[in-house]
Amino acid sequence: MKKSLRVLAALLLMMILLCSTASAAGVSEACLNERQENYLRVQARVSAANAKVRALVLHAQLTPYDDVDWLHEQVELINAPVIEYGASLGFEVRCTYRWYWIDGRWVAVDPLKVINVLP
Numbered sequence: 001m002k003k004s005l006r007v008l009a010a011l012l013l014m015m016i017l018l019c020s021t022a023s024a025a026g027v028s029e030a031c032l033n034e035r036q037e038n039y040l041r042v043q044a045r046v047s048a049a050n051a052k053v054r055a056l057v058l059h060a061q062l063t064p065y066d067d068v069d070w071l072h073e074q075v076e077l078i079n080a081p082v083i084e085y086g087a088s089l090g091f092e093v094r095c096t097y098r099w100y101w102i103d104g105r106w107v108a109v110d111p112l113k114v115i116n117v118l119p
Contacts, residue, residue, distance in 0.1 A: 038089040042082075042114055046093060049082045050111040057100050057109055066103045079112055086114065 053075050060071045079095060086093035095110030 035090075039091065039114070042086045042089055042091045042093065045082045045085055046112045046114055049078050052078050053109060053111050057102070060102045060107075061100065068102055068105075068107050071102070071107070071109065075109060079110065082112055091115075 056071055056074050056078075060067050083093045083095075092115040093112050094115050096113045097108040097110050099106050100109055101107075
């Protein structure tokens with residue numbers, strides 16, 4: 001019994017020592033540089049889209065007529081291509097709602113934000 005336990009313990013020790021090596025092959029430098037460049041491209045488009053959305057919100061706030069539906073349509077037309085572009089490069093771009101006082105009521109408008117940033 002003791003001999004079989006020793007053999008089992010030796011076998012377990014040997015398996016632990018031999019099988020515990022992890023692959024340290026990480027992401028290459030070129031891949032990181034490309035991902036960083038893609039992130040900067042996506043972030044530039046997100047910033048441009050958010051600037052357009054802010055301009056539309058300001059326009060909607062300054063006009064005397066009710067243009068909330070028009071505002072939502074325009075924001076969707078601006079945001080959809082940017083979300084698709086981010087997804088094509090492997091980034092998740094989401095809308096983060098902000099509330100604005102437009103035409104006598106609170107309106108949720110959705111500027112963009114990149115979710116999965118660089119490691």
